[in-house]
Amino acid sequence: MLKARDAVHNLPTYHPPLGGRAGLRLDFNENTVGCSPRVLARLRELSAEEIACYPERQPVEAVVAKHLGINPDELLLSNGVDEAIHLLCETFLEPGDEALIVVPTFAMYEISAAATGARVISVPAGDNFRFPASNLLARINPRTRLIAVANPNNPTGAVAEPAELLEIARRAPEAAVLVDEAYFEFYGKTLLAQRRNLPNLFVARTFSKAYGMAGLRVGVLAGNISQISLVRRVSSPYNVNGVALACLPAALEDDDYVCRYVAQVRQGREELQQEFSHWGLPYWPSQANFLLANFGPLKTAFIQSMRARGVLVRDRSRDPGCQNCVRITLGTTEQTARLLKALRETLAEIGATKPGAQEVARK
Ligand SMILES: Cc1ncc(COP(=O)(O)O)c(C=O)c1O
Numbered sequence: 062m063l064k065a066r067d068a069v070h071n072l073p074t075y076h077p078p079l080g081g082r083a084g085l086r087l088d089f090n091e092n093t094v095g096c097s098p099r100v101l102a103r104l105r106e107l108s109a110e111e112i113a114c115y116p117e118r119q120p121v122e123a124v125v126a127k128h129l130g131i132n133p134d135e136l137l138l139s140n141g142v143d144e145a146i147h148l149l150c151e152t153f154l155e156p157g158d159e160a161l162i163v164v165p166t167f168a169m170y171e172i173s174a175a176a177t178g179a180r181v182i183s184v185p186a187g188d189n190f191r192f193p194a195s196n197l198l199a200r201i202n203p204r205t206r207l208i209a210v211a212n213p214n215n216p217t218g219a220v221a222e223p224a225e226l227l228e229i230a231r232r233a234p235e236a237a238v239l240v241d242e243a244y245f246e247f248y249g250k251t252l253l254a255q256r257r258n259l260p261n262l263f264v265a266r267t268f269s270k271a272y273g274m275a276g277l278r279v280g281v282l283a284g285n286i287s288q289i290s291l292v293r294r295v296s297s298p299y300n301v302n303g304v305a306l307a308c309l310p311a312a313l314e315d316d317d318y319v320c321r322y323v324a325q326v327r328q329g330r331e332e333l334q335q336e337f338s339h340w341g342l343p344y345w346p347s348q349a350n351f352l353l354a355n356f357g358p359l360k361t362a363f364i365q366s367m368r369a370r371g372v373l374v375r376d377r378s379r380d381p382g383c384q385n386c387v388r389i390t391l392g393t394t395e396q397t398a399r400l401l402k403a404l405r406e407t408l409a410e411i412g413a414t415k416p417g418a419q420e421v422a423r424k
Pocket of ligand 1: 089090140141142143144167211212214215241243266267268269275279280
């Protein structure tokens, strides 16, 4: 019988619950209203010839590089950040190498690293999901070849200080250090400017979140020219499809669209935090487009009742340290109003303590 490599047999499986997602989608951290109308207009005018041709990544890389203020050879466009993670692992990890991650975090770091046969070392986040900089530094050794940090982190929304990340990159010169800035637009801080000082630093960005293009699958991996050229060797020349490449410049031209959306998300994040405080529900302040909160024994009833009201939220109970936690994505102002209404009704229905009756348990 055909047998896959042992590393593949031993992989954890990742089954995002994508089925039956009718309703207000606050479960996947996507843009809840979709991409800019300019992207849709470009999509509609695609010609048969454009679809017939193999996609040309390079001219669009030049456009994205200009947008980011870096050189085109300092970045690689990828099939989402998912593929950037995969390519990094394929480029730098040998079986038996070590990959360091902080948990809880985005699932694909572990899967892509473990698939190469590398050993994944999980460093638990500190109290209140604080970034465990010193524990991470303590685990660096000569076998460490990859360190992946989501900043802001998913599912917690927590961030690491730039100085902490830079220290990690300095102390692990033999490791590719990935700072995954998938939620950059909601946070505003980046390590991109450090790519020339630290040749082992990689920064990832995505068009799946603020830009509302998750279905098109485009991400960016940026870093030092010589390291990016190595990753480029591993990549297929056609890794990003022609439809996505055709639409990307249109998305970048509409900065206003993204800014307006991000402003609404940030405002909604504040309102939801206040609401959690009001109900005495522990939550973790977030710099991303979502909030994680602990619903205790009411968790399952909460998720089901919200679904019955047409609002999808994500159960994160299985993530390390996240027992009874639910992650809720923020969207537009109108959607936040709908979310808060459903949340109040649901909490009342499932017997949560009445507003104001409980001391605020803000974490
Ligand atoms: C931290 C992080 N990185 C990457 C991704 C995936 O991004 P993409 O859609 O570009 O593959 C996600 C999606 O949830 C994420 O949370």
